Amino acid sequence: MxxxxxxxxxxxxxxxxxxxxxxxxxxxxxxxxxxxxxxxSVQTVVTQVAAALEAYANNPQNGDFPPTVLDNDTLPGFGVSRNDQNSGIESVMVCLHRPNTTTSFDIEDVPWPDAMENRDQDRTQVTLTDFGMDNRNLYELLDWWGTPFAYFHHRDYDIIAAKNMGRVTGLNGIIKAKPWKSPKGFWYRRNGFQLISAGPDLLFNTDDDITNFER
Ligand SMILES: [Ca+2]
Ligand SMILES: [Ca+2]
Incomplete structure (x- = not known):
């Protein structure tokens, strides 16, 4: 026993x-x-913004995707002194929210708090957006982890990659973003645009990035 x-x-x-x-x-x-x-959630928002940008380009008034950098050619009278940070996503936010613009993307639908910020605090003398009192701010759309999205128009992929120009104000300072290439060496979305979240590691061009294309 x-x-x-x-x-x-x-x-x-x-x-x-x-x-x-x-x-x-x-x-x-x-x-x-x-x-x-x-x-x-971030993938869903990327898809929503990407769809709004396709509609933007298909509108004959625009005829193209938002530029990687806002300038007087794309927005006459724009006249801002650029600080070369967050330029792509700022351009997206301005183009989708210019006064009298209709867009399918609503910032209120983003399912995480504080998704919009002007982290580098750049402003302009002209009215950019319909964001009420703050319509002269160059805002960034932030991902779930608090990093501004990166955005590149296809005509700029080569120069941005070559000159390492994609500067984003991350939570811990400036981080660099580049357009993504396929394993075969072709640019993804080479006739469109790339919209990129840095993902949970807070760094761009790493495996956890969330993008508007399959990798
Ligand atoms: Ca800004
Ligand atoms: Ca990443």
Missing amino acids: RRNDGFTLLELLVVMAIIALLAGIGLLGIIPMLRSSEAE
Whole structure:
């Protein structure tokens, strides 16, 4: 009987160890699931903004995607002194929210708080957007993790990559963004644009980036 009790205790320990192991695996399994739901939200917003930009380009009044950098050619009378930070996403925000513009993208629909910020605090003397009192601010759209999106018009892919020009004000200072190339060496969306979230690692051009194209 004593010997049987011993085996029972050992069996109990084995069962407890297995339960602990399974619980550990279960907890580990939940962390990537949470991450992926955040990434899913960002992917949805990328798709929504991309659709709004396609509609923008298809509007004969515009005839093209927003430029990578706002200037007087694309917005006559724009007249801002540029600081070369966040230029792509600022251009997207201005183009989608210019006064009297209709767009399918509504900043209020972004499912995380504080998705719009003017982190580099650049402003202009002309009215840019229909954002009420703050319509002279050059705003950035931020991803779930607080990094401004990067945006590149296809005609600028080469020069931005060559000169390493994509400067974004991340949470911890300036980070660099480049357009993405396929493994075969072709630009993704070479006739369109690239819209890129840096993802949870807060860095661009790494595997967790969330983009408007399949990689
Ligand atoms: Ca800004
Ligand atoms: Ca990244």
